[in-house]
Amino acid sequence: MMLLTCPWCGPRNETEFHYGGQAHVAYPERPADLTDEEWAEFLFFRDNTRGPFAERWAHSVGCRRWFNAVRDTRTYEVLAVYRPGDPRPALGDAVPAPTPAP
Amino acid sequence: MSTTPLPEHPAWLWRNPDPKPSYDAVVVGGGGHGLATAYYLARNHGLTNIAVLEKGWLAGGNMARNTTIIRSNYLLDQSAAMYEFALRLWEDLPAELDYDFLFSQRGVLNLAHTLQDVRESTRRVNANRLNGVDAEWLDADEVAKVCPILNTSPDIRYPVLGATFQPRAGIAKHDHVAWAFARACDAMGVDIIQHCEVTGFVRDGDRVVGVETTRGRIGAGVVGLTAAGHSSVLAEAAGFRLPIQSHPLQALVSELYEPVHPTVVMSNHVHVYASQAHKGELVMGAGVDSYNGYGQRGSFHVIEHQMAAAVELFPIFARAHLLRTWGGIVDVSPDASPIIGPTPVDGLFVNCGWGTGGFKATPSAGWTMAHTMATGEPHPLNRPFGLERFTTGALVDEHGAAAVAH
Amino acid sequence: MAETSTLRRSPLSHLHDRMIAASVTGDRAVSVTETPFLAQVSLRVEPGTAAAARLGTVLGGALPDGVGRTMTAGTLGVAWLGPDELLVVAQADPQSLTAALSEALGSDRGAVVDVSANRTVLELSGPGARSVLEKGCPVDLHPRAFGPGVAVTTTLGPVPLLLWQTAPATYRLLPRTSFADYVARWLVDAMTELGSPEVP
Numbered sequence: 001m002m003l004l005t006c007p008w009c010g011p012r013n014e015t016e017f018h019y020g021g022q023a024h025v026a027y028p029e030r031p032a033d034l035t036d037e038e039w040a041e042f043l044f045f046r047d048n049t050r051g052p053f054a055e056r057w058a059h060s061v062g063c064r065r066w067f068n069a070v071r072d073t074r075t076y077e078v079l080a081v082y083r084p085g086d087p088r089p090a091l092g093d094a095v096p097a098p099t100p101a102p
Numbered sequence: 103m104s105t106t107p108l109p110e111h112p113a114w115l116w117r118n119p120d121p122k123p124s125y126d127a128v129v130v131g132g133g134g135h136g137l138a139t140a141y142y143l144a145r146n147h148g149l150t151n152i153a154v155l156e157k158g159w160l161a162g163g164n165m166a167r168n169t170t171i172i173r174s175n176y177l178l179d180q181s182a183a184m185y186e187f188a189l190r191l192w193e194d195l196p197a198e199l200d201y202d203f204l205f206s207q208r209g210v211l212n213l214a215h216t217l218q219d220v221r222e223s224t225r226r227v228n229a230n231r232l233n234g235v236d237a238e239w240l241d242a243d244e245v246a247k248v249c250p251i252l253n254t255s256p257d258i259r260y261p262v263l264g265a266t267f268q269p270r271a272g273i274a275k276h277d278h279v280a281w282a283f284a285r286a287c288d289a290m291g292v293d294i295i296q297h298c299e300v301t302g303f304v305r306d307g308d309r310v311v312g313v314e315t316t317r318g319r320i321g322a323g324v325v326g327l328t329a330a331g332h333s334s335v336l337a338e339a340a341g342f343r344l345p346i347q348s349h350p351l352q353a354l355v356s357e358l359y360e361p362v363h364p365t366v367v368m369s370n371h372v373h374v375y376a377s378q379a380h381k382g383e384l385v386m387g388a389g390v391d392s393y394n395g396y397g398q399r400g401s402f403h404v405i406e407h408q409m410a411a412a413v414e415l416f417p418i419f420a421r422a423h424l425l426r427t428w429g430g431i432v433d434v435s436p437d438a439s440p441i442i443g444p445t446p447v448d449g450l451f452v453n454c455g456w457g458t459g460g461f462k463a464t465p466s467a468g469w470t471m472a473h474t475m476a477t478g479e480p481h482p483l484n485r486p487f488g489l490e491r492f493t494t495g496a497l498v499d500e501h502g503a504a505a506v507a508h
Numbered sequence: 509m510a511e512t513s514t515l516r517r518s519p520l521s522h523l524h525d526r527m528i529a530a531s532v533t534g535d536r537a538v539s540v541t542e543t544p545f546l547a548q549v550s551l552r553v554e555p556g557t558a559a560a561a562r563l564g565t566v567l568g569g570a571l572p573d574g575v576g577r578t579m580t581a582g583t584l585g586v587a588w589l590g591p592d593e594l595l596v597v598a599q600a601d602p603q604s605l606t607a608a609l610s611e612a613l614g615s616d617r618g619a620v621v622d623v624s625a626n627r628t629v630l631e632l633s634g635p636g637a638r639s640v641l642e643k644g645c646p647v648d649l650h651p652r653a654f655g656p657g658v659a660v661t662t663t664l665g666p667v668p669l670l671l672w673q674t675a676p677a678t679y680r681l682l683p684r685t686s687f688a689d690y691v692a693r694w695l696v697d698a699m700t701e702l703g704s705p706e707v708p
């Protein structure tokens with residue numbers, strides 16, 4: 001069981017989250033202009049990194065927000081969590097987790 | 103501490119040779135698919151100056167971690183052809199390899215719990231028959247006859263409305279399958295080299311001419327990647343991308359029990375599948391962990407779900423004890439079908455994307471991959487499974503269609 | 509329009525007797541009841557804005573501004589569900605409460621929606637309440653991490669719900685209506701053990 005730190009809710013069990021795959025994959029500006037190869041690349045090809053990987057998670061039973069995490073896919077250690085729209089942080093530069101009100 | 107050497111193991115099935123400077127063909131990954139590829143390269147194409155390079159130990163990946171279900175009742179024509187060809191090979195392999203790896207054609211039930219399941223299942227039975235795959239539709243009473251311990255009472259959360267049955271499907275002892283192929287390969291002169299990790303590719307222009315390994319550079323006429331969960335890592339080293347995501351897939355076994363479970367039962371809807379291995383342990387599995395992972399382990403709540411589902415279907419399991427859980431790294435493709443064929447690098451071929459269900463295809467994957475490597479052209483069976491289908495759009499979409507894809 | 513309120517039935521009306529019968533007395537006493545038909549209003553509003561302040565004025569206090577936080581004013585409570593999402597739970601007429609909040613939001617960005625039928629409210633109380641919940645809730649309910657006035661959305665068994673501690677030994681559980689039957693039965697089952705002497 002992984003403990004993931006939602007940027008809004010703090011550390012919660014993995015069972016409260018939904019996985020969203022690789023982060024920072026932008027929808028093409030003008031899909032109609034893409035070649036078949038480029039469209040296939042967007043649709044089907046994602047990084048499959050062995051090591052620190054920037055990926056999306058949704059806190060689906062909590063605050064229902066998407067956020068990003070850098071997680072090592074070998075050890076499953078979460079190295080950083082950050083809000084969507086924020087750039088991928090340098091490793092170790094994690095957004096400090098909010099502590100729930102007592 | 104005693105310094106006397108241990109007695110030599112009496113029954114080494116293959117040599118442990120040092121790598122030669124070069125081979126006509128190098129197969130990367132010593133799982134079932136790599137061994138079967140080497141076997142058919144030698145048997146069907148007369149190539150014996152070949153090596154299988156394995157970074158760990160033989161069959162230490164998914165090959166000896168899977169739940170050993172063998173069946174060919176896939177929906178689509180391309181898949182049915184591939185898996186049925188494998189099943190025919192399985193039927194001959196114990197004799198051909200002269201190795202009793204406990205291939206047991208005890209049948210597989212794929213349960214239907216909803217009207218939609220019933221419609222899809224009967225459609226699949228019809229499609230299977232048109233493709234020469236043995237398939238029957240059984241109602242709940244007939245299901246109970248095949249598997250008496252299954253809860254077929256109508257007043258449970260997801261009552262069993264019926265099932266498809268493939269009598270020729272079954273299980274085999276996976277590690278013995280690997281050893282059988284390894285022994286046969288070795289006897290034909292194939293070098294099986296363990297603890298030899300491929301770390302890079304040697305190229306001459308667009309063509310691959312060898313591999314870099316933890317045991318030095320090894321030259322190669324052609325190279326085949328059969329690295330399952332690590333396919334993307336190798337592709338990246340070779341300079342191209344694969345549409346593959348690697349996920350943890352877990353399974354579990356109970357302690358050993360008297361024979362109670364005569365067949366294999368799979369349920370997409372309650373989401374578990376279960377059989378009983380020859381020694382007596384109940385073997386169960388379900389779906390992948392949601393996240394990407396190379397850790398050969400997953401999360402325990404996934405195991406809890408499998409067990410809850412199993413107890414729902416088999417009330418008698420409530421008193422069974424969990425003995426062991428483990429995980430492998432499965433290579434999942436966008437359409438839940440494999441990728442076998444050439445890559446953007448000349449002389450480099452790939453066999454991957456079998457995800458949660460490639461054990462059953464071990465012989466046909468090896469056969470078609472060997473054909474592709476030896477001739478440079480796909481075999482008719484793997485022609486629909488090339489990498490280019492993600493660009494052309496000619497997907498072989500077995501998602502959902504194949505029931506739980508193991 | 510015909511008077512329909514007499515026809516209204518709560519999602520747990522068929523289980524009220526079972527819930528009463530499940531009450532446990534003694535050291536580890538615990539009981540569960542349903543408080544049906546409370547007004548519930550979903551608020552979506554950007555925190556820290558003038559609109560948020562106006563909504564707070566209508567509700568009788570500043571809106572809670574972070575995970576776990578709640579605000580109470582009389583029989584009305586507000587729980588934080590997400591960075592721009594709150595749930596008002598009140599003994600009130602949902603229509604007039606919704607109307608008052610809509611007016612306060614005005615044309616500013618946000619939403620005020622009457623969701624009274626979305627969830628029902630269970631109240632679990634007694635010294636044994638925490639151990640009942642701890643059988644199936646992944647959140648740390650120990651007093652060092654949780655306490656009266658804290659509410660979080662989480663799960664109980666497989667069911668997502670809002671869990672709101674209102675007093676030292678009292679929790680409100682707000683599952684969605686369609687899951688209420690399951691949650692009530694789950695609680696009744698989990699409470700049973702507390703009626704027997706504690707196994708040390």
Ligand SMILES: Cc1cc2nc3c(=O)[nH]c(=O)nc-3n(C[C@H](O)[C@H](O)[C@H](O)COP(=O)(O)OP(=O)(O)OC[C@H]3O[C@@H](n4cnc5c(N)ncnc54)[C@H](O)[C@@H]3O)c2cc1C
Pocket residue numbers: 130131132133134135136155156157158159160161162163164165166167168169170171172298299300301328329330331332336351352353387428429430431432456457458459460461462463508
């Ligand atoms: C829990 C579980 C249950 C399953 N159940 C079933 C089932 O019931 N039925 C079914 O049909 N399928 C099942 N599968 C899927 C099946 O096991 C796989 O599809 C199949 O084993 C993949 O082929 P393989 O045997 O060659 O893979 P592997 O045995 O994983 O072989 C790949 C090998 O490549 C090696 N390797 C990786 N990188 C390198 C490198 N750089 N250099 C050298 N070597 C390298 C690895 O160490 C590994 O030994 C299951 C899988 C799992 C994990």
Ligand SMILES: [Zn+2]
Pocket residue numbers: 006007008009010059062063064065
């Ligand atoms: Zn959250």
